[in-house]
Amino acid sequence: MKVIGPEEIRIDSTLAEEVARRSGENVFLCYQCRKCASGCPSRTFMDSTPTELMRYVQLGMIDEAMKGNTAWFCVSCQTCSTRCPQDIDIAHVIDTLRIIVQEKKIKAETNNIRLFNRIWMIAMKYIGRMYEAGLVGSLNLFTGKPFKDMALGVKMIRKGKIKMIPPIRNPFPTMKMFSRAKGLKK
Amino acid sequence: MKIGYYPGCSLHSTGIEYDLSTRKVCDVLGVELAEVSKWVCCGSSPAHQCDELMSIALPAKNMVLAQKDGLKEVCAPCASCYSRLKVAQERLKDPEVKKDVEHVLAAEVPEDMEILHILDVITEKVGLDAVADKVVQNLGGVKVACYYGCLMTRPPKVTGKRDFENPTDMESVMAALGAEPLDWNLKTFCCGASFALTKTDVVLELTKKILTDAEAVEADVIAVGCPLCHANLDGRQPQINEKFSTDFNIPIMYFTELMGLAFGVKPKELGLFKHLTEVDDFLKERALI
Helix, strand or coil: CCCCCCCHHCCCCCCHHHHHHHCCCCCHHCCCCCHHHHHHCCCHHCCCCCHHHHHHHHHHHHHHHCCCCHHHHHHCCHHHHHHHHCCCCCCEEEEHHHHHHHHHCCCCCCCCHHHHHHHHHHHHHHCCCCCCCHHHHHHHHHCCCCCCCCHHHHHHHHCCCCCCCCCCCCCCHHHHHHHHHHHHHH | EEECCHHHHHCCCEEEEEEEHHHHHHHCCCCCCCCCCCCCCCCHHHCCCCCCCCHHHHHHHHHHHHHHCCCCCCEEHHHHHHHHHHHHHHCCCCCHHHHHHHHHCCCCCCCCCCCEEEHHHHHHHCCCCCCCCCCCCCCCEEEEHHHHHHCCCCCCCCCCCCCCCCHHHHHHHHHCCCECCCCCCCCCCCCHHHHCCCHHHHHHHHHHHHHHHHHHCCEEEEEECCCCCHHHHCCCHHHHHHHHHEEECCCEEEHHHHHHHHHCCCHHHHHHHHHCCCCCCCCCCCHCC
């Protein structure tokens, strides 16, 4: 946790406002009770706890909130959102931070999740359904680990659990959806 | 009883045995599953992590398709699909979100669609008495640790579940089959699902905790209701054993597979031989196959 001196005291609510505008969640309701941090299964992997992350957003500490790995280690298990006594959907706040990082192309410690999301959304757009073999293949290729989970993959193919042929049916409905969404964002 | 069926991507691939067993079990219980025609992926975790609008529009598209099929209720066995459909319904209550989503879909989103998890269909629509009536092969006190993971119950604001910290529906079903449901700690703990491919280390760590707790209460089998939980718990045991020098070999079965066995459905028809941690020896030992 970063400690700031008196000369640095200032609150910039731009980030909190953007989070509120996008998600409808008010981070200023957080009073740091730490229930989210104590229930978080992923906290030991994070630079800061979810509680600290909420404080960073309140104070507009953009670097700490966006560039560290904390938001990117959120497994979206919804435990924090479930237990928050102030009824803040913390997992939704974290999703919103991740969306801002990706949309604004901010450099952050995302550990391939940005890449994974992009590959997934491309499959959504052009296939309409998930194509596991293609997803794993391209992820491993782009991350330079072509043999990751090889033994597991071979087993799954043998058991008929992964299909090699993409499940293409009618891609036009999802392609149209994506293009209308793009129009809306502009 | 006819009900809409949204299998989702996993049930057509890695969770194929969940699809097979769900269909068989519903068949026995007299529930007609009508697969939503031309369904598309719900977007799952990547959509809600990178595109708020599409994360609502994709599930909403499926509701539109279900309505076209004349369906008023849709059940999704995958916990992630179920959660995304429910979250979409919740967020669509905001008129501005609804306006944008309907623009993306160029269609109106039905408001009164009922979204259910397959476990809800069995406990609420069919009922435990009807389940017990169909049992031809009592599970003979097999010790089951029922694992719910995250999204079958959380967040309660979205799922409407009351016993979200300690759900017991699956336990009731298991008891009706003659199995012995166990009391254990990590039934709603996360397995790390969405990180299976990107941060596998997290998955191994979390999954190990779940397996350790199930082993501590001497579970014969862990019953699950989510294809992502299944893929992690079932498929990652060799990697966990290698990393943590453990010796796990715990059968992980969909609760629908256990139901199918109790209903006398043939093991092959339930997809029981598709598991990565083999269940054959355990089932033979207990004279269930």
